[in-house]
Amino acid sequence: MKSYYTILGVENVGVDKEDVMRKKSHISLAKHIVQISDIKNFDEHKKAFYIGSILPDCKPSFLTKRHEITGTFDLVEKGMYKLTEGYHRMDELSTMYFTKLGEVIHYIADYFTFPHNKEYPGNMKQHCVYEGQLKHKLREYIRNINEVDMKRWWTGLQLDNLNRFTSVADICDFLKEEHRRYIRRGIHSVEEDCKYIVGICSKVALAILHVCKLAMVPEPVYATVH
16 A cells, blocks of 8 residues: 555655654644544545645755745745635545645744744754744644643634635735734744744634635536436
């Protein structure tokens, strides 16, 4: 039987199980998003979503394209359009669909990681130290939400009401505005990044699926000629 790595075509970009384990923060976030979703095939394709959530760090372009909002937002926007157009039923969403969704969420998580912004004053060594701290704090933050604070967290993000999102444009506007607020905060910390990353990424993932469902066009039914 082929592994997920072979099926998703990631073996040729240097992904192996050790690489995946070193990217625990993105995978922890992906697992949290799967847990809060009530879409059946999201759970069925969760491994594809986990792989997608680390793929951008495994591609050769990672060395030449910084994962900043100014450099990858067009890519994210195009990805969201592809994830919301041309589908007829929710059970039509495939392994590849959730892989691509994972990639989009990866980039968005990086937007709310302070060293991935031009405003960050530190050097590369400080960048690496910051992300090392973030990896541990993010997993701790998610664990606390899941075990202690899920109801209040869910209510605070208004995840029961996604009606404000009727198009990809709505999601993009939301992302840009939240990122402006994030940058304007002035004081940044690993703890604040955790709140933004988990909150924004969870909301955007559910919003993409919500818009996809809204945009679905029933398959045409053709009369059978006897």
